[in-house]
Amino acid sequence: MNQNEIKVFCPATVANVSCGFDVLGVALDSVGDEMVIRKVPQKGIKITKLTGQDLPKETLNNVAGVAGNAFLLASDYDGGFEIEIDKKIKPGSGIGSSAASSAGAVWAMNHLLGNPFSKTELVKFAMEGERLASDVAHADNVAPALFGGFTLVRSYSPLDIISIPAPTELYVTIIHPQIEIKTSDSRKILKTTISMETGIKQWGNVGGLVAGLFKEDYALIGRSLEDHIVEPIRSILIPGFDEVKKVSIEAGALGSGISGSGPSIFAFSKGKESALKVGNAMKSVYDKIGIAYEIHVSKINMEGVKLL
Amino acid sequence: MNQNEIKVFCPATVANVSCGFDVLGVALDSVGDEMVIRKVPQKGIKITKLTGQDLPKETLNNVAGVAGNAFLLASDYDGGFEIEIDKKIKPGSGIGSSAASSAGAVWAMNHLLGNPFSKTELVKFAMEGERLASDVAHADNVAPALFGGFTLVRSYSPLDIISIPAPTELYVTIIHPQIEIKTSDSRKILKTTISMETGIKQWGNVGGLVAGLFKEDYALIGRSLEDHIVEPIRSILIPGFDEVKKVSIEAGALGSGISGSGPSIFAFSKGKESALKVGNAMKSVYDKIGIAYEIHVSKINMEGVKLL
Numbered sequence: 001m002n003q004n005e006i007k008v009f010c011p012a013t014v015a016n017v018s019c020g021f022d023v024l025g026v027a028l029d030s031v032g033d034e035m036v037i038r039k040v041p042q043k044g045i046k047i048t049k050l051t052g053q054d055l056p057k058e059t060l061n062n063v064a065g066v067a068g069n070a071f072l073l074a075s076d077y078d079g080g081f082e083i084e085i086d087k088k089i090k091p092g093s094g095i096g097s098s099a100a101s102s103a104g105a106v107w108a109m110n111h112l113l114g115n116p117f118s119k120t121e122l123v124k125f126a127m128e129g130e131r132l133a134s135d136v137a138h139a140d141n142v143a144p145a146l147f148g149g150f151t152l153v154r155s156y157s158p159l160d161i162i163s164i165p166a167p168t169e170l171y172v173t174i175i176h177p178q179i180e181i182k183t184s185d186s187r188k189i190l191k192t193t194i195s196m197e198t199g200i201k202q203w204g205n206v207g208g209l210v211a212g213l214f215k216e217d218y219a220l221i222g223r224s225l226e227d228h229i230v231e232p233i234r235s236i237l238i239p240g241f242d243e244v245k246k247v248s249i250e251a252g253a254l255g256s257g258i259s260g261s262g263p264s265i266f267a268f269s270k271g272k273e274s275a276l277k278v279g280n281a282m283k284s285v286y287d288k289i290g291i292a293y294e295i296h297v298s299k300i301n302m303e304g305v306k307l308l
Numbered sequence: 309m310n311q312n313e314i315k316v317f318c319p320a321t322v323a324n325v326s327c328g329f330d331v332l333g334v335a336l337d338s339v340g341d342e343m344v345i346r347k348v349p350q351k352g353i354k355i356t357k358l359t360g361q362d363l364p365k366e367t368l369n370n371v372a373g374v375a376g377n378a379f380l381l382a383s384d385y386d387g388g389f390e391i392e393i394d395k396k397i398k399p400g401s402g403i404g405s406s407a408a409s410s411a412g413a414v415w416a417m418n419h420l421l422g423n424p425f426s427k428t429e430l431v432k433f434a435m436e437g438e439r440l441a442s443d444v445a446h447a448d449n450v451a452p453a454l455f456g457g458f459t460l461v462r463s464y465s466p467l468d469i470i471s472i473p474a475p476t477e478l479y480v481t482i483i484h485p486q487i488e489i490k491t492s493d494s495r496k497i498l499k500t501t502i503s504m505e506t507g508i509k510q511w512g513n514v515g516g517l518v519a520g521l522f523k524e525d526y527a528l529i530g531r532s533l534e535d536h537i538v539e540p541i542r543s544i545l546i547p548g549f550d551e552v553k554k555v556s557i558e559a560g561a562l563g564s565g566i567s568g569s570g571p572s573i574f575a576f577s578k579g580k581e582s583a584l585k586v587g588n589a590m591k592s593v594y595d596k597i598g599i600a601y602e603i604h605v606s607k608i609n610m611e612g613v614k615l616l
Contacts, residue, residue, distance in 0.1 A: 019511070020511065021508060021511075022508045022512075023508060023511060023512040023515060152512065152515040152516060152519060154512045154513060154515065154516035154528075154531065154532060155509070155512060155513075155534075160516070160531060162515070162516055162519050162528065164515075164519055190504065191504065192503060192505075193502065193503055193504060194501065194502060194503075194504055194507050195500060195501055195502075196498065196499065196500050196501060196502055197500075199507045199510065199511075199537070200329060200330045200331060201463070202507065202511055203328065203329075203331060203507075203510055203511040203514040204330075204331040204460065204461060204462045204463055204514075205462060205463075206511040206512075206514050206515045206518075207328065207331060207332070207460040207462065207470070207472075207514045207515065207517075208462035208468070208470055210515045210518040210519050210522075211460060211470050211472055211518050211522070214518075214519070214522040220462075220470065223462065223468060226463075229504075229507070
C-alpha cells in the first residue's frame with residue numbers, strides 16, 4: 001500500500017441501548033467491516049470491489065458512496081476516491097451495518113486528506129448514508145462508529161455529539177437471529193406520541209445510564225437498561241425476545257434489549273466470562289425455537305474507525 | 309442545647325432543572341430554612357414553634373409533621389419529636405419550600421436516633437410531606453435537599469436516587485417574582501401526552517446535562533438546559549419569563565429556566581461574578597414591569613441538610 005491508500009476497520013454499533021432511543025449508541029471492538037480507500041485523480045466515488053455481502057456497487061445506491069459524495073461536496077479536494085468493501089456485518093442485523101460503511105468511508109477519506117473535517121462534521125456526511133439505508137438520517141450508529149465508546153446525540157439541530165466513557169470491564173453480547181426486519185419498517189410501527197409518565201421514566205433511565213457509565217457503576221448501568229417506549233412494540237417482531245432477555249439476566253447479564261431496530265438482541269455484562277455465559281444462554285433459546293443465529297461477544301471499541 | 313436536640317439548615321432546591329422534569333434537582337448553599345428538632349418521650353410529632361411564614365402548625369396539616377409521622381411509623385422508636393421551624397423560604401416560590409421542611413425534619417430525626425434509615429428511605433418519608441403540599445409525592449426537591457448536589461430520581465418504583473457531582477464554579481441565580489402559583493395548579497395545565505420527537509430531544513438533553521456535570525463542561529451544561537415540554541406551557545403563568553431568560557443569557561448565564569413549578573426563575577453561571585451580573589439583569593426586568601421580587605445567588609450545596 002502507498003500513502004494514497006489505507007485500510008480501515010469499521011466497527012459494528014449498538015444504537016438506542018434500551019432507554020436512549022435515537023440518541024445513544026456504542027461501538028463494538030471485535031465486530032466490523034474492513035475497507036480499503038484509495039485517493040485517485042478522477043473526480044467522484046467509485047466502489048471497485050464489494051465482498052462478503054450481496055449489496056449494490058453503484059455509488060448512488062451504496063451507503064459508502066452516498067456518504068462519500070456528501071464528503072466530496074463539502075471538501076475543496078477536486079479528485080476522487082475508490083472504495084473496496086469487505087462486508088462482514090450483515091445488512092438488516094440491527095448492529096449498524098450501513099453505519100459502518102458510511103463512517104468508514106468518510107473517516108478514511110478525511111484521513112487521506114490530512115483531516116480537514118472534525119468528527120462531528122464526518123457524522124453529518126455519514127448520516128447521508130443512513131438516509132439512503134433507512135429513509136431517516138439518524139446519527140445514533142454513525143456517531144459511535146466515528147467517535148468510539150458510547151456517544152450521545154444531544155441534539156440533531158445543531159448536531160451535538162457527546163462522548164461518554166465506558167468502564168473497562170463492560171462487555172457486549174449480541175445474538176442475531178437470521179430473520180430480516182427493515183429499519184424503515186421497524187420505525188413505521190412506532191407510535192408518534194408517548195405519555196408524559198412514560199417519558200419521565202425514559203429520561204430518568206437515560207440520566208441513570210449516563211451517570212452509571214461515568215461512575216463505572218455496573219449495577220446502575222444494568223438498572224437503567226429499561227425501555228418503556230420502543231421495546232414493548234418492536235420486540236413483537238423478534239421471535240423469542242422475552243425469553244432471550246430473561247435467560248440473559250438469569251445468566252448474569254447487567255441488562256438486555258433490542259440492538260438498534262433489531263432483530264439483534266444485546267446484553268451488557270461485567271467481564272468476558274459473564275458475557276460468554278450470557279451468549280450460551282441466548283443460543284439455547286434459538287436452538288430450541290429452531291432459528292439460525294450469529295453470536296458476537298465484544299469489548300467496547302473506544303476509538304471508532306481505525307487504521308489496519 | 310442537649311444531645312436530644314439539634315438545629316439544622318434545610319436547603320432550598322431547584323427541581324426539574326429545565327430538561328429533567330420530575331427527575332432532576334439541585335440543592336442551594338445559602339438559601340434555606342432553619343429547624344430545631346427535639347426528641348421527647350411523648351409519642352407523635354408536635355410543631356411547637358413556626359416563625360417566618362404564616363403556615364399551619366397542626367401536625368397533619370404541616371409537611372414536616374406529615375413527613376415526621378411517616379418516619380415514626382417506619383421506626384421502632386416509641387417516643388416522639390418536637391419541631392421548631394424558622395421558615396425563610398416562601399411557600400409557593402418554586403424553590404422547594406415544603407421539601408426543605410420535610411427533608412429537614414426526617415434528616416434530624418434520623419440523626420437523633422443514630423441514623424437507622426438510609427438517605428433513600430428518608431426521601432420516601434419526606435415525599436409524604438410533598439404529597440400534602442402538592443397532591444403528588446414527588447421526590448425531585450426532597451432528594452437534593454437530603455443528598456445535596458444534583459440528584460436524579462432514576463425511578464420512582466422502586467425509588468432509585470442517583471447522586472451527580474457538580475463542578476465547583478457552578479453558581480445559581482434565582483429570582484422570585486412575588487406572585488403565587490400553586491404547584492397543584494401548575495401541574496394541572498401540563499399535557500398528559502408528548503410527541504415522540506419532543507421526547508427524544510428531552511432525553512438527549514437530560515443525557516447531555518448529566519454528562520456535562522460529570523465532565524465539568526460548563527458549555528455543555530448550558531446547551532443542555534433546554535425544555536421543550538414543560539417550559540413552553542408553564543412559562544405562560546410567569547410574567548416576564550421570556551425576557552428574564554433572554555437578559556440572563558445576554559449577561560453571561562450558561563442557561564436559564566423555571567425553578568420547579570415556578571414562579572421562580574433560575575440561571576446557572578460559571579463563577580460568582582457572572583451569577584451576580586445575571587441577578588442584576590433579572591432584576592431590571594421586574595423593576596421595569598413593576599413586580600416585587602426576591603433574588604438569591606448561591607453556590608451548590610454539596611451535602612444537603614446539615615447541622616448548625
